[in-house]
Amino acid sequence: MENPIVTPSELKTEEFVVNIGPQHPATHGVLRVEATLDGEIIKDVLPHLGYIHRGIEKMTESLGYKQSIFLTSRMDYLSAHINNHVCALAIEKAAQIEVPARAKAIRIIMDELQRLTSHELWWGSCAMDIGAVTPFFLAFRDRERILELFEQNTGNRLTMSYIIPGGVMNDVRPDFVPKLKALIKSIKEYRKEYDQLITGNFIFQHRTQGIGILSKEQAISLGCTGPTARASGLSCDIRKLYPYDGYEKLDFKEVIDYGCDNWARYVVRMEEMNQSIHIIEQLLDNLPTGDYRTKLKGVLKLPAGEYYQRVESARGELGVYIVSDGGAKPYRMKFRTPCYSNLGAVKPISVGMKIADLMANMATIDLVIPDMDR
Amino acid sequence: MISMIQFSDVLAWIHQLLSSCMAPWLVFLIELVVASVAAVVALLVCVIIMVYMERKVAGHMQLRHGPNRVGWHGVCQLFADIIKLLLKECFTPTRADKLLFVVAPVLSLCVSLLALAPISWGPGLVLWNTNIGVLFVTAISSMGVIGILMAGWSSNNKYALMGAMRSGAQIVSYELSAGLSIVAIVALAGTLNTGGIIESQANGWWILKGHLPAFFAFIIYIIASTAECNRAPFDLAEAESELTAGYHTEYSGMQFGIFYLNEYINMGVVSMVASTLFLGGWQPFYLPFDFGWAHAFNDIMALKFMETWPAWISWVSLAWPLVWFFGKLFLIIFFMMWFRWTFPRLRIDQLLKLEWKYLLPLSIVNLVIIALIVVLGLHF
Numbered sequence: 001m002e003n004p005i006v007t008p009s010e011l012k013t014e015e016f017v018v019n020i021g022p023q024h025p026a027t028h029g030v031l032r033v034e035a036t037l038d039g040e041i042i043k044d045v046l047p048h049l050g051y052i053h054r055g056i057e058k059m060t061e062s063l064g065y066k067q068s069i070f071l072t073s074r075m076d077y078l079s080a081h082i083n084n085h086v087c088a089l090a091i092e093k094a095a096q097i098e099v100p101a102r103a104k105a106i107r108i109i110m111d112e113l114q115r116l117t118s119h120e121l122w123w124g125s126c127a128m129d130i131g132a133v134t135p136f137f138l139a140f141r142d143r144e145r146i147l148e149l150f151e152q153n154t155g156n157r158l159t160m161s162y163i164i165p166g167g168v169m170n171d172v173r174p175d176f177v178p179k180l181k182a183l184i185k186s187i188k189e190y191r192k193e194y195d196q197l198i199t200g201n202f203i204f205q206h207r208t209q210g211i212g213i214l215s216k217e218q219a220i221s222l223g224c225t226g227p228t229a230r231a232s233g234l235s236c237d238i239r240k241l242y243p244y245d246g247y248e249k250l251d252f253k254e255v256i257d258y259g260c261d262n263w264a265r266y267v268v269r270m271e272e273m274n275q276s277i278h279i280i281e282q283l284l285d286n287l288p289t290g291d292y293r294t295k296l297k298g299v300l301k302l303p304a305g306e307y308y309q310r311v312e313s314a315r316g317e318l319g320v321y322i323v324s325d326g327g328a329k330p331y332r333m334k335f336r337t338p339c340y341s342n343l344g345a346v347k348p349i350s351v352g353m354k355i356a357d358l359m360a361n362m363a364t365i366d367l368v369i370p371d372m373d374r
Numbered sequence: 375m376i377s378m379i380q381f382s383d384v385l386a387w388i389h390q391l392l393s394s395c396m397a398p399w400l401v402f403l404i405e406l407v408v409a410s411v412a413a414v415v416a417l418l419v420c421v422i423i424m425v426y427m428e429r430k431v432a433g434h435m436q437l438r439h440g441p442n443r444v445g446w447h448g449v450c451q452l453f454a455d456i457i458k459l460l461l462k463e464c465f466t467p468t469r470a471d472k473l474l475f476v477v478a479p480v481l482s483l484c485v486s487l488l489a490l491a492p493i494s495w496g497p498g499l500v501l502w503n504t505n506i507g508v509l510f511v512t513a514i515s516s517m518g519v520i521g522i523l524m525a526g527w528s529s530n531n532k533y534a535l536m537g538a539m540r541s542g543a544q545i546v547s548y549e550l551s552a553g554l555s556i557v558a559i560v561a562l563a564g565t566l567n568t569g570g571i572i573e574s575q576a577n578g579w580w581i582l583k584g585h586l587p588a589f590f591a592f593i594i595y596i597i598a599s600t601a602e603c604n605r606a607p608f609d610l611a612e613a614e615s616e617l618t619a620g621y622h623t624e625y626s627g628m629q630f631g632i633f634y635l636n637e638y639i640n641m642g643v644v645s646m647v648a649s650t651l652f653l654g655g656w657q658p659f660y661l662p663f664d665f666g667w668a669h670a671f672n673d674i675m676a677l678k679f680m681e682t683w684p685a686w687i688s689w690v691s692l693a694w695p696l697v698w699f700f701g702k703l704f705l706i707i708f709f710m711m712w713f714r715w716t717f718p719r720l721r722i723d724q725l726l727k728l729e730w731k732y733l734l735p736l737s738i739v740n741l742v743i744i745a746l747i748v749v750l751g752l753h754f
Contacts, residue, residue, distance in 0.1 A: 018532050026615045040722055129615045131719025137436035203607060204718045356721045359615050
């Protein structure tokens with residue numbers, strides 16, 4: 001050998017591209033992430049969308065305002081109530097419809113229950129992406145009980161389409177409150193198991209702490225919202241900033257963490273579950289009586305103009321922008337979905353990390369693919 | 375124990391019977407084949423029980439029942455799965471290295487089965503009674519990585535290659551601490567022969583006799599061997615949520631089945647070694663005390679009460695060491711399953727850090743302490 005000394009530049013390894021998805025256990029849907037890897041280290045991440053694009057925004061243009069509610073359930077299928085809620089709120093704001101107090105309270109209870117189901121499922125799938133399978137089943141056990149309550153009261157488990165302009169579709173069943181109270185009690189018990197199994201786990205803490213740093217500035221510039229941004233210290237809870245349907249009267253904390261990493265995002269979501277329980281408890285004891293819906297005309301027409309309404313979905317700020325030309329159908333209905341903006345954070349927080357961290361990052365950002373693609 | 379029938383007596387009797395009517399080379403050949411087949415079949419039965427156990431353990435840990443449709447409590451589920459795997463096409467990707475692709479599962483199976491040779495199943499019941507028994511097992515089990523690397527390389531798949539590379543780094547690292555904990559017990563027992571190590575525990579298992587260092591060695595061995603078997607939380611070679619199925623992504627049918635089988639055979643071998651070294655193999659549990667009821671307890675454990683029984687009943691006592699051997703085997707396997715269904719997966723750098731920064735220095739220190747204990751004669 002003439003030159004036995006190998007310089008580091010000669011040892012440079014070849015980068016290669018791996019397509020994670022569209023069919024991959026970690027993407028929870030049909031997202032394709034084109035990852036450029038140098039061995040185990042991620043050099044670049046490029047998400048590709050469009051595999052489950054259904055043209056929901058375009059479809060609303062050929063449907064009436066009341067009918068378009070039913071499409072929104074299919075966007076973020078894990079927070080269907082909240083999707084219906086934002087659409088109903090926008091239409092009510094435009095048509096200046098007064099909603100009865102009982103409907104408002106039921107809406108908030110349903111929203112918060114929906115947030116609980118969504119966060120519970122996120123907890124299970126997050127742990128599964130990090131390699132523990134058992135939490136997934138625990139999460140499904142608890143989520144199942146809330147879904148059963150949804151089924152009893154709304155007739156559906158996943159795509160409820162229960163919150164409609166003017167109130168809610170039908171009144172809750174007479175045994176709703178006692179059943180919900182029992183449910184809340186058992187959820188509180190189950191929450192302890194979550195902490196025993198995953199939160200306190202040494203491996204899990206090491207897999208999440210200090211990984212996937214999303215600074216506050218990055219969160220703002222990428223338009224991140226929801227728990228993802230609140231874990232970076234950005235106050236962005238729509239329930240606090242732009243209260244709707246009586247959130248201003250309720251006592252709850254906006255959960256903010258300054259850790260900026262996966263662990264902070266985990267902690268924020270876990271604490272949000274507690275806050276949701278707290279909100280529901282406040283409403284349960286004094287659920288207003290009266291109408292559950294304001295009677296509306298068969299065909300709803302909005303006055304010409306532009307309307308925007310936002311709510312806090314389980315994943316962040318969910319907005320709907322309606323342009324009306326005065327007719328019975330929207331001229332344009334645009335949704336500002338939280339997952340689409342949060343997806344942008346995947347690249348900046350993953351580059352330079354290991355491939356296993358990419359899965360953890362995508363898990364803690366809590367991506368729901370049909371919410372991005374619509 | 376004099377009147378009791380031993381495995382060595384039975385084996386000697388069979389050997390005599392065969393020798394009386396056959397040439398010595400034929401006797402050797404017949405004994406070789408029969409013994410090997412018997413060992414492999416025994417292990418495969420273990421594997422069948424392990425796979426069923428894994429599903430049931432996982433099921434009950436995850437609020438499910440596990441298999442419960444095919445046969446009584448789903449006991450036939452595994453056979454149904456094996457038939458399915460046998461009927462499926464063994465698909466080879468177009469641009470794969472065909473020879474290596476086919477050889478890889480077979481090679482890893484051979485390697486895992488080889489490690490079975492020096493295992494002592496009961497008193498005198500050992501396939502190859504060699505003086506390098508434990509060394510042979512460690513040498514062979516570190517060859518298992520070759521099959522995995524071959525599979526990953528020949529698949530022509532990036533996920534498979536990454537899984538194989540991870541597995542290579544992992545197995546090469548973790549066999550160091552596994553080896554050092556084995557050396558610790560070898561130092562205590564003073565022999566590499568598996569039978570000899572078990573005999574040396576007649577008055578108590580090494581995990582109890584060797585003070586805390588032996589216990590640490592046991593813990594380190596269990597962690598390191600879990601990693602060597604590519605079991606969760608060290609299943610980075612498969613890493614379902616990252617690499618889909620890791621090194622066996624491209625395998626289907628029985629070729630995949632062999633890799634699956636292999637994982638359980640490895641687990642079985644590792645647990646056998648752990649029970650041989652630390653838990654006294656086929657030795658029953660004896661109390662290392664010298665007073666009234668401790669004696670009575672030890673007598674019951676040694677089946678002393680059977681000596682007065684008719685000879686034909688004392689045949690039953692042949693199964694007693696096997697009960698202990700398999701009991702310990704499945705206890706350790708249950709722990710490994712418990713880990714798998716509880717812990718999240720480590721990342722590759724954390725995995726290597728755990729080995730090189732914590733386990734390896736710890737096992738070296740541990741070995742030094744054990745050596746001091748042996749030199750000073752502090753152990754029982």
